[in-house]
Amino acid sequence: MIRHIHEYRQPDLVKKLIHQIDKEVTRDWYIMEICGGQTHSLVKNGILDILPKQVNMIHGPGCPVCVTPQSIIDLAIELASRKDVVLCTYGDMVRVPGKNGSLLSAKARGGQVKICYSPLEAVQWAKSHPEKEIVFLAVGFETTSPAHALALSQARNLGLPNFSMLQSHVLVPPAMKAILDDPNHIINGFLAAGHVCAISGMHDYYEIAKNYKAPIVATGFEPVDLLWGILKCVEMLEKNQFEVTNQYGRAVDISGNQAAQQISTEVFELSDKEWRGLGCIPNSGLKIKTSYEAYDAFKKFNLSPKKEEESKCEAGLVLKGLKKPNECPFFGHACTPGQPMGAPMVSSEGACAAYYHYHYQSINT
Amino acid sequence: MCLAIPGKIEKIKPSEDPLFTTAVVQIGGVTQEVNISMIPSAKKGDYILVHVGIGISIIDEEEAQKTLQMIQDLS
Ligand code: SF4
Numbered sequence: 001m002i003r004h005i006h007e008y009r010q011p012d013l014v015k016k017l018i019h020q021i022d023k024e025v026t027r028d029w030y031i032m033e034i035c036g037g038q039t040h041s042l043v044k045n046g047i048l049d050i051l052p053k054q055v056n057m058i059h060g061p062g063c064p065v066c067v068t069p070q071s072i073i074d075l076a077i078e079l080a081s082r083k084d085v086v087l088c089t090y091g092d093m094v095r096v097p098g099k100n101g102s103l104l105s106a107k108a109r110g111g112q113v114k115i116c117y118s119p120l121e122a123v124q125w126a127k128s129h130p131e132k133e134i135v136f137l138a139v140g141f142e143t144t145s146p147a148h149a150l151a152l153s154q155a156r157n158l159g160l161p162n163f164s165m166l167q168s169h170v171l172v173p174p175a176m177k178a179i180l181d182d183p184n185h186i187i188n189g190f191l192a193a194g195h196v197c198a199i200s201g202m203h204d205y206y207e208i209a210k211n212y213k214a215p216i217v218a219t220g221f222e223p224v225d226l227l228w229g230i231l232k233c234v235e236m237l238e239k240n241q242f243e244v245t246n247q248y249g250r251a252v253d254i255s256g257n258q259a260a261q262q263i264s265t266e267v268f269e270l271s272d273k274e275w276r277g278l279g280c281i282p283n284s285g286l287k288i289k290t291s292y293e294a295y296d297a298f299k300k301f302n303l304s305p306k307k308e309e310e311s312k313c314e315a316g317l318v319l320k321g322l323k324k325p326n327e328c329p330f331f332g333h334a335c336t337p338g339q340p341m342g343a344p345m346v347s348s349e350g351a352c353a354a355y356y357h358y359h360y361q362s363i364n365t
Numbered sequence: 366m367c368l369a370i371p372g373k374i375e376k377i378k379p380s381e382d383p384l385f386t387t388a389v390v391q392i393g394g395v396t397q398e399v400n401i402s403m404i405p406s407a408k409k410g411d412y413i414l415v416h417v418g419i420g421i422s423i424i425d426e427e428e429a430q431k432t433l434q435m436i437q438d439l440s
Contacts, residue, residue, distance in 0.1 A: 002393040004371040004412055004424055007433055016439045037368050090417075118418025120400055143369070146403060147419045154384050195369045198414065198422040221368075228436060249428035251369075251414055257422060260403045 004250065008222030014050075017227035022052045024234050030056045030186045031233050032179070032321055034172055035141075035193030036063030036349030037221050043354040045223045055230060058186070058321030059354075061175050062193050064139045064168075065092045065347035066315065067275045071305035072168045073098035076137045079166065079301060080111035086129070088114045088122040089137035096346050099309065103137075119151035126155065126163035135297050138167040143195040145169045145286055146260035149267035152288070152295050166297040167288065170273055172196050173204040174284035179320050180212045187321060189233040191219040191226070194248040199264075201256025205244045213242045220248040267292050274308065276343055277315035313342030318351055325352040332356060369416035371424055372399070374409050390415060 033039055039059045042048055048057060061067055073096050080087035080103060087103065094103040094113060107113040112132075116122050119136050126134035138148040148165060155163040172193060179185055192205060197218040205216045215236035219229025229247045236243060246252050264286075273285025288296040297303065312330065317323040325331055325344065335341040337353050344350030348357070372392035380386045383402055390399040392415060401407050401420040412424040 002371060003373070004429060007429075013433075013436050016436060020439050118400075120418055143416055143421065146421070147417045150384065150400065150402065150419065157382055157384060195414070195416065195421070198369070224436065228432070247432075249432060250425050251422050253422075253425075257403060259405060260421060263403065 005222060008220065008224040010224065013224045014227060017224065017231055018050055018052075021055060021227065021231050021234055024231065024238055025052050025054045026238060028054045028056065029188045029234060029237050030058055030321070031189045031191060031230060032058040032060045032187045033191040033219070033226070034060040034062040034176070035196070036066065036347065036351070037195075038191060038193065038219065038226060039063070039351050040349045040354050041221050041223065042226060043358045047223055047226060051230070055234060059318070059325075059351035060321065061179070061275065061278060061319040062141060062172065062196075063344065063347050063349040063351075064141055064144070064170060065096060066319065066343040066350045067170055067277060068093075068096065068139045068168045068343065069274045069276045069305065069308055070098055070311075071308060072137075072139075072166065073103070074100070075303050075305060076166055077101070077103055077106045077111070078303075079135050079297070080106045080113050081109075085133045085135055086112045086114055086125070087135050087137060088116045088125065090139075091115045092347050093137055093139060095340070096343050097340055119148050120154065123151050123154050123158070123160070123163060126160045127158060130162055132162060134163050136163070136165050138165050139169070141170055141172055141193070141196050142200045143193070143198070145268060146199060146257075146264040149263045152267050152292055153263060155295060156292070161294075164295045164297040164300045165288065166303075167286070169268065169286035170275060171284050171286070173208060174281050175275070175278070176208055177212075178278060178281045178284070180208070180214065182320060184322060185320065187214065189215040189237055190217070191229045191233065192216050194218055194220040194225070194251060197246070197248065197252045197256065199257050199260045202244055202246060202252075202254045209242045209244050215242050216244045218246045218248045218252050220251065274305075276308075277313070277319045279316075311342065315342040315344050318344055325355040328352070369414040369421055371412050372397070372415050374401075374407060374411050374413060377401070377407070377409060388420070390420075
């Protein structure tokens with residue numbers, strides 16, 4: 001039993017919240033949960049099955065594994081195949097399909113790939129293996145970019161010439177705007193990703209809520225947290241209120257984590273960013289500042305990403321909430337977690353994999 | 366991937382370079398060394414959220430109680 005998790009799984013609280021949502025809702029609402037961790041929890045805990053029919057959850061683009069362009073995976077594979085390089089990354093990343101297989105298959109062919117739980121492990125690895133070039137493949141949203149900035153700062157303070165980062169960082173608010181700018185979108189409100197808010201705070205969301213008339217609720221990940229966020233969102237929608245609220249007070253301070261923001265801005269700056277499935281979104285990503293360019297794998301190894309190839313995967317429609325995973329013609333047939341056609345089927349936080357693993361009932365109905 | 370798990374700080378291990386300050390954190394019965402340079406006010410006994418080996422937020426006990434109480438009080 002883990003404190004601060006267990007309490008938010010209590011069935012009696014879940015029942016109360018469902019009852020309350022049921023009392024509040026009078027019409028159909030479409031609410032997007034931004035974060036893949038939230039999608040995973042909604043599907044795994046069967047919440048989609050117990051919500052009132054009028055509350056429709058749309059699964060957003062907040063899975064960094066899913067939105068990392070294929071070209072970055074291809075570059076990582078290229079680096080892993082070099083004799084002098086050890087490519088380090090998170091476990092989620094090694095199965096993502098590139099053009100010619102994944103990092104895992106590159107490893108099977110003799111490539112040097114090491115799975116790390118933390119980027120700081122890779123820094124220590126670089127320290128103890130001065131004869132190797134250690135490259136950390138770093139993907140993530142605002143939750144994770146400060147961790148990567150910390151790794152680079154540590155490498156600099158340790159004076160490690162053999163550590164660098166191949167990075168693909170994405171930001172939540174520009175993606176929300178891009179989704180809302182799509183004239184076909186059907187979203188009425190958002191559950192903002194709690195751990196992104198724990199770092200960045202809430203200030204970016206006020207303008208979005210006001211301009212796009214969509215309430216935004218910072219929400220945690222456990223069943224009670226999610227339902228608490230959904231209840232608040234439904235209440236605001238029913239009252240025509242387009243505000244920003246924090247339903248994850250135990251973890252989120254509305255101004256975020258200043259130290260984390262500071263280290264991130266010391267190392268990274270804004271840049272345009274290609275998202276797998278969504279295309280290029282202006283100022284929606286980060287790049288390594290010139291003051292840290294010695295640690296930028298793109299520069300160190302003179303890499304440039306190739307143009308994205310057309311893929312039949314319908315991740316773009318899924319990530320925008322325009323299709324449910326099981327409405328993709330390849331779902332469960334040509335595309336399975338064992339043989340994924342697109343990234344949302346690879347990561348356990350991808351909407352397609354979550355639907356596949358937990359046999360969401362609507363798949364068969 | 367943005368998963369962050371709550372754990373309790375058992376011991377703080379300061380470092381000369383503050384970027385390397387760590388804490389021994391108990392997460393569901395397992396102890397783990399966690400970098401706490403981004404939560405400089407964390408102290409022994411605090412629950413923190415750990416993400417990729419790094420503390421990103423100190424859990425506010427009062428807020429946690431308040432939330433649970435508000436949900437209990439729903440009619
Ligand atoms: S089911 Fe497979 S092909 Fe279809 S959108 Fe999901 S990942 Fe892409």
